[in-house]
Amino acid sequence: MADTVGGLLRRLRKQAGLTQEELEARAKVSVSTIRRIENDKPFDHRLGTVASLADVLGASPEDRRRLAAALGGATDAPGADRQPSDGTLPDMPAAQVPAARSSGPAAPPDTARGPLAEAADELAREIRRRWQHEEAQRRVHHPFPLPVRWRQMPAGLADHPENSRSHTPAEAVPEADMSGALHEVAEVYGKVGSGRLVILGRAGSGKSVLAIRFVLDLLDERARGQGSRRVPVIFGVGSWDPTAVGMRDWLVDGLLRDHPHLARRVPSGKTLAADLIDAGFILPVLDGFDEIAEGLRRDALDALNRVSTPLVLTSRHGEFAQAVGAAHAPLASAVGIELGDLTLDDLREYLPLTAPVLPDEAGQADSGGSKTTWDAVLDEARDAGGAHFAAALSTPLMVALARTMYSDSPDRTPDELLDTALFPDAHAIEEHLLAGFLPAVYRRRAPERLDDSPRGVPQDPGQAQKWLSHLAHHLVRFDHERQDLAWWQLGDSLPWPTRVLAVALASALCVAVSTWCAGLAAVPFLGSSPAVLTPAQVLVEGVLVGLAGGLAFGVTYAVVAARSGSQSFEPTTVRLRLPGASGGMGRRSLRETSAYLGAVLAGGVVMGVGMALVTTLQYHLFFHAPLATSPMLHVTLTNMLVYALIFGPAACLVFGLVVALEAPLDVTTSATPQGLLSSNRATAGRRALVLAPMLTLTVALGGYVVVFLLHGALGPLAWSLSDALPIAAAGGLGGTAAYMLAFTAWGQWILLARIWLPLTGRLPRDTLAFLDDAYRRGVLRRRGAVHQFRHLRLQHHLARSYREEHGEYRSANLTPPPMTSPDRRAP
Incomplete structure (x- = not known):
């Protein structure tokens, strides 16, 4: 064996x-x-x-x-x-890092091995697995890939051919032929000496599918020991703001989001993601240059021209041409190709194979001609010169939508697309296909007894369109349009005051419930001392302490969000480990730790001041102490100082200890949306189990220490068990729960995306199950840890439908902007 x-x-x-x-x-x-x-x-x-x-x-x-x-x-x-x-990851020797202009994309792999090269191999295997699954999900090979073809990019948008070749000016090297088809993209890239390639095409022309095939072909070559050692990684470049973050740092952030295990640190102090990029192990495939905000494209092109590293860039023709004109320079050392349109011959070979064969007059399948609903339509379009039909279905996107509406739906036939009265031009056909896509994929079906679909997943097309339109509007309503549909950012669709209100109410409830539980549980053990509150007084105290906690957390949340300039908290890429188990590889930098603990200290002080005000109100309500007196003012100010010294250092000490226990996630962590949410939920749970008891004990014991140190200097002070229990419970148990909801990505997801938005009808009860179901139906696609709409045109169509339905144009006395038609460029 x-x-x-x-x-x-x-x-x-x-x-x-x-x-x-x-x-x-x-x-x-x-x-x-x-x-x-x-x-x-x-x-x-x-x-x-x-x-x-x-x-x-x-x-x-x-x-x-x-x-x-x-x-x-x-x-x-x-x-x-x-x-x-x-056990460490040494830096790659300088001799192993090839120069960008001399290495070429097809340079043989290095024979020297090391931990960094093995990390690149692990990354390559993971990326290959993900994109193979994504390609299958998009049905690229069923029945066969659409013929995506291209030609060399026109002069003026590409650099001089000599600048893209790895040779000296004295050498005579013929210009490479850059024409080809989908299965030849890696071979064509191998002819580019600089390793810099631009792929242009109009909307829906297949740029993203071509990028996926390029990545898989390069990874296949790499697995066979051929080609470059670089690992091609697709980045959605539309989220990049080149004026705020450099290209290298943005690439590092993208790797860390989609591959959390790369957050572990090497001896130089860098993350493994940064080390892979700096050592030349990553080939960036920048998909969607046209999705960068219009005013930032020139800056993005300038930033790309300041580096000479190999890369692949995809973009629509018009947006890239505008950026080149504004920058007065193309992408340096790059070769460009431009995708062509599909023809009626292409449709004739493809669409009939996606539909069932029609029966003949005798009710038998027509085995001779194998006629389908598409055959007659395509024959008529050819004979009658169906220019509008051919123009509308000249891109893989529209062909896929037409296939979904007609080939996959037995109750519809595509002959209506030839009705020139109903569809006077190609744009009308495209809008019809976009509008009919969701009803087709969410068509009603009879429920099955073994159907285990989550309850939040709808079967009603209208309900699904309502929720998806809200999500599309959430992405395009900002000044800087986004395409990534991240679960931790769904709460951003709510206005800022609404989010602050939600945090304040949730925090108040957490603190109030913990105060009630501690106060009521302490009554039987503390006897009938005059200092012990009655159950009714405990309930009133819980309300007051809850209001103070809600105000403290609401104000802190608003300040932190305003200072960071971010509307959402990023998912954590660390977990808690015992001291010495992680070797310190996943800890934050000194600057990050200082800023984090400073915010924690400030929040603890605010909570302490709020507790002092609550104590003053208790004196007034329970013991009828007058408020507007000098002794009461002295007591209030004293309590403010005492409670601030209790809560502030206690919170700083406990959260500092938690930071010291942080370690990077396992390399087996899956960066799918569900996997990232699950890991963050587990991390939040473990953190709560550590924070709650430690913070409770620290507040309780810290109160005795502070009172002992200040006793006499501020007058007679007392800190009894009846004082410590409700205060420690409010600060420990309630404070931990409120912190989880207000300042973690998982907590914001629960509070806003699982409670607030579903209660208002804008999202389903199980939002992530709904997104996964939309992904399986082909409405969404996955890119690492985020979802995206199948295409930007579908996202814009749904967002416009949402604004029209909610009267945003009418309320502003505006008319809806027309859907931008893609460029009509002759092949």
Whole structure:
């Protein structure tokens, strides 16, 4: 029986006399990962991790060969040509980093191996798996890929051909032929010496599909040991603001969002994502240059021209031409190609294969001619010169919409598209296809007994369109239009005052409930002391403390959001680990930590001041103490100082300890929307389990310390158990719950996207299940950890429908802007 990876590593670990926990500390690999490997459970990133474990365990060359065979017949044993690893990721030597102009996209891979190269291999495998799934989801190969063809970009939009070749001016190198088809994109890219390629096309012409095929072809070459060592990564460049963040930093942020495990730090202090980019292991594929805000495209082109790294850029023709004209320069050292239109011949070969065969007059399938509903329409369009029909279906986007409406819907026939009275031009046909897409994919069906679809997933086309139109409006209503539909940003669709109100109300409820529970639970244990409140007084106290907590958290939330300039909190890419387990690789920088703890300290002080005011009101309500007196003013000011010194340092100490326990997420963390939400939910839960008891005890015990230090200096002070319980509960339990809801991405998701927006009817109860269902139906697509609408034109169509339905044009005495027609360029 052949050895397994798990059996071999288990034997090596026992020979070394190490427990799984000791191996975790030495190899910097989580104990859960070690258990999965030793139990031979599915594990994605095996090569680099197993190599690190083999180094720590001192595996012999024979054991390494057995590991390689167990891993699937790899030609090189893991780590056979490396020095034993110390668990760190050293910087790539300068000699291994090729110059952008001389390396070329098809340079042979480096033979030297190391942890950084293995991290790039792991990233390549993950990206290949994701985009293969995405390509299958879009039905690109069913029944076969549409013939996406291109020609060389016109002069004036591309750089001089000599600047894109890897040679000196004295060399005579003929200009490369840049024409080709979908399956040849990687081959064409191999002819570009500079590694910089621009792909132009009109809306819906297949630029994104071409980018996906390009990435998969390059990764296939890389897996075979051919081509470049660079890993092609698709970035939605529409979210980039080049005036606010540099290209390199923006690329790093994109990698960290979609691949959280790259947040772990290397000895230089950089993240692994930054190290991969700096060492030349990443080939950026910048998809959607035209989606950058109009006033920023020239700045973006200037920023791209300041670097010479290989990259691929996709854009619509008009927007790119405007940016080139404004910058007075094309993309430096780049070669450009422009996608052509589909023809009636292309449609004749493709569309009939997407529809069922029609029966003949005898009720049998016509096996001779294999006629479908599309055959007669395409024949008539050819004979009658259906120019509008051919022009409308000249892009893969419109062909896909037509296929969904007619081939996948048995109750509709495409012959209506030839009605010139109903559709006087190509634009009318396109609008008809956009409007009919959602009803087609959400058409009614009979419920099934075993249907396990979540309750938040609708079957009613009208309800689905209502929610999707709200989401589209949420993306396009800002000055800087967005395309990424991120779950942690859905609350941004609410006005800023509404979000502050939601945070204040939720925080007030959390603090009030914790105060009620602590106060009522303490009544039986504290006896009948005059200082003990009655149940009725406890309820009143909870309301007052809740109002103070809601005000404190509401004000802090508003200030933090205003200072950061961000309307949402980013998902965390860390988890909590015991001291020494993570090696400090995932901790924040000193600047980030200082700003974070400063905000926590300020919030604690505000909470303390609010508690002092609550105490004053309690004196007045419960003991009839007059407010407008000098003694009461003295007591209030004293309490403000005491409570501020209790809450501020306590919060700073506890949250500082939490920061010290942070470590990066596992490399197995999935950066799908659901995976990122699940990891953030788990991280928030663990953080709450740490924060709540620690903050409660710190407030309670800190009160005794502060009162002891200030006793006498501020007059007689007292801190009894009856004082400590409600205050510590409000600050510990209630404060933790309010913090989770107000200042974490998962909490904002729960508060706004799962409670507030569904209650107002703007989103379903289970929003993420609805988004996943829309993705499976082909309405949305995934790009890493975010969803996007299938195409920008569909997003604009739904957003315009939302504004028309809600009367935003009528209320402003405006008329709806016409849907921009794509460029009509002859092939």
